[in-house]
Amino acid sequence: xxxxxxxxxxxxxxxxxxxxxxxxxxxxxxxxxxxxxxxxxxxxxxxxxxxxxxxxxxxxxxxxxxxxxxxxxxxxxxxxxxxxxxxxxxxxxxxxxxxxxxxxxxxxxxxxxxxxxxxxxxxxxxxxxxxxxxxxxxxxxxxxxxxxxxxxxxxxxxxxxxxxxxxxxxxxxxxxxxxxxxxxxxxxxxxxxxxxxxxxxxxxxxxxxxxxxxxxxxxxxxxxxxxx
Numbered sequence: 001x002x003x004x005x006x007x008x009x010x011x012x013x014x015x016x017x018x019x020x021x022x023x024x025x026x027x028x029x030x031x032x033x034x035x036x037x038x039x040x041x042x043x044x045x046x047x048x049x050x051x052x053x054x055x056x057x058x059x060x061x062x063x064x065x066x067x068x069x070x071x072x073x074x075x076x077x078x079x080x081x082x083x084x085x086x087x088x089x090x091x092x093x094x095x096x097x098x099x100x101x102x103x104x105x106x107x108x109x110x111x112x113x114x115x116x117x118x119x120x121x122x123x124x125x126x127x128x129x130x131x132x133x134x135x136x137x138x139x140x141x142x143x144x145x146x147x148x149x150x151x152x153x154x155x156x157x158x159x160x161x162x163x164x165x166x167x168x169x170x171x172x173x174x175x176x177x178x179x180x181x182x183x184x185x186x187x188x189x190x191x192x193x194x195x196x197x198x199x200x201x202x203x204x205x206x207x208x209x210x211x212x213x214x215x216x217x218x219x220x221x222x223x224x225x226x227x228x
Contacts, residue, residue: 019074019096020228026214027052028099028180028204030194031224035083035094036067038189042196044207045228052228055207059200065189066090068220071166072174073097075227085166085175087127090191093178094219096227098165102205103135103179105152105159112208117158121151123177133167133176149177157182160201164194164216180204180216194218 025047032040040063044055069083071093077084085093101113108114115135122138122145124131129145151158161181167174175192183195194216196204208214217227 019076020215021074021213023213024215025212026207026209027228028214028216029224029228030061030063030216030218032063032068032220034067034220034222035069037220038063038065038067040194042194042200042204044204046212056203059196059204062183062187062189062195063218064090064092064192068092068094068218071095071097071178071218072169072171073166074215085192087125087173087175088191089175092190092192092194092218093164093166093175094223095166095217097216097218098168099180099208099214099216100163100165102160102162102208103151103158104161108160108205110205110208112205112210117151119150119152122148123151124148125176127172127176132172133170135163135177155184157184157195160198160205162201162205162216 027045030040030042040061042059042061045052046055069085069091070077070081071085073095075095085091101115103115103117105117120138123135124145126145126147158181161179164178166178179193181193181195182198182201219227
């Protein structure tokens, strides 16, 4: 039984590792204590001479108020898992994800794609919409959605952030509008995103290099080592 369990972990590791593109040379790795934890740590990594090396100190982050659940990204969903992210579950996605672009409501010079948001930009979380899990300029589309997130609002939580490419096939009800962004001043967890302080998110954004094709890897500590 022990040998069989070890073999399963090894096969899972190989399967998921194969999903990290060889060309990726930067990682944001978020680790939580367990599947239910709403806090965690982010560590930056860069591939040097073929090995992943830590960059800087770890960063304290908040994740979903109900912890983590397997998301949909570059990884393969393990068979038989019970925790799979769905819309409105209050969980942040676990797995391996591309980071589509950075965003914010002010001009910012980066070595990474950056989209400046206005009050007209919406992230659609209505799974019946053709724009589900997409950020759109509401002035340029025919509105077919009833539910969405404002990408610019007074709280400033989205003043700077990253779009996490969870559910890239836009599967209805599989979860939408997942970001890395500024955390709440009261320290409360998110409803599915990964949040940190404003200085830390700016540090991350300025470190990212488009040519190094960075990824987000996020999971509990019991799983994280099978992902990279």
